[in-house]
Amino acid sequence: MEKYDLITILGPTASGKTPLAAALAYKLRAEIISGDSRQIYRRMDLGTGKDLQDYTVDGKQVPYHLIDIVEPGYKYNVFEYQRDFLNAYHQVKAVGKLPVLCGGTGMYIESVLKGYRLLPVPENPGLRAALADKSLEELTRLLSTYKKLHNSTDVDTVKRAIRAIEIEEYYRQQPPEYREFPLLHSLIVGVDIDRECRREKISRRLRQRLDEGMVGEVKSLLDSGIPAEDLIYYGLEYKYLTLYVLGELSFDEMFHRLETAIHQFAKRQMTWFRGMERRGFTIHWLDAYLPIEKKVEKIINLLHTKN
Secondary structure (H helix, E strand, O other), X not given: OOOOOEEEEEOOOOOOHHHHHHHHHHHHOOEEEEOOOOOOEOOOOOOOOOOHHHHEEOOEEOOXXXXXXXXXXXXXXXXHHHHHHHHHHHHHHHOOOOEEEEEOOHHHHHHHHOOOOOOOOOOOHHHHHHHOOOOHHHHHHHHHOOOOOOOHHHHOOXXXXXXXXXXXXXXXXXXXXXOOXXXXXXXXXXXXXXXXXXXXHHHHHHHHHHHOOHHHHHHHHHHOOOOHHHHHHOOHHHHHHHHHHOXXXXXXXXXXXXXXXXXXXXXXXXXXXXXXXXXXXOOEEEEOOOOHHHHHHHHHHHHOOOO
16 A cells, blocks of 8 residues: 555535545544634634534544634735645644645645745835726736736736735745655545536525625624725635725625626636646545545545555
């Protein structure tokens, strides 16, 4: 049997990767490390789709890491994720268990599987002051002089664009020093869901979460003192629901624009995962609608099969 350091389960939103990871972890007595960039935030539950009940299998709690670790409003980044992932990874290994990395944030997942060497980028007050009066369009043009923009998420707000420029300028002035990061050998499994089925499930889940109180969750976050611009920064549910709560969008406008944004987000997730394959990762894709027991069985067979 070939030894793996961990198992990775990835897929787009609404593909069912979390229940699969939990069922697999339960079967293997493993522990889950989240690879989601928004589920790290406390009290941001419905909007991030934490579905913590998925981590209970046959009445038993499957241990998980990197969920609910920072306060809303904080600007967490991929460098911090690498650091926190390594801490969680070593904790799981220390008790003799296999880590199962599960999530849909391609950059986070790839950063630990490929061992990107990153440096934390400090704030640059002078640069921020110089960019403060520029429009989003001007900032987008400036950012494009540093790097090719793959999608609009880099620059969907002025704050995001300024931070992106700040990061690029830091690396231009001070090339990153390489720091040690372990090379991890992972079995990578992708949950493949048909585009139309994915769209239907996303829309159904959005309605369900609105019924469950997602608007109230955003109101509570705003009432707790978190600035609206900080919630908007997180995008998707928190962006459009905040605009709705502020009265800048009607409920129907919010719903349809958010629904469209989530569909586009899922498409970008798949684009990233296909890109990982082009960059040398082997992803074993499983049909999302295969019974969960069959998917677990297939993963265990892969785990015991030499490449």
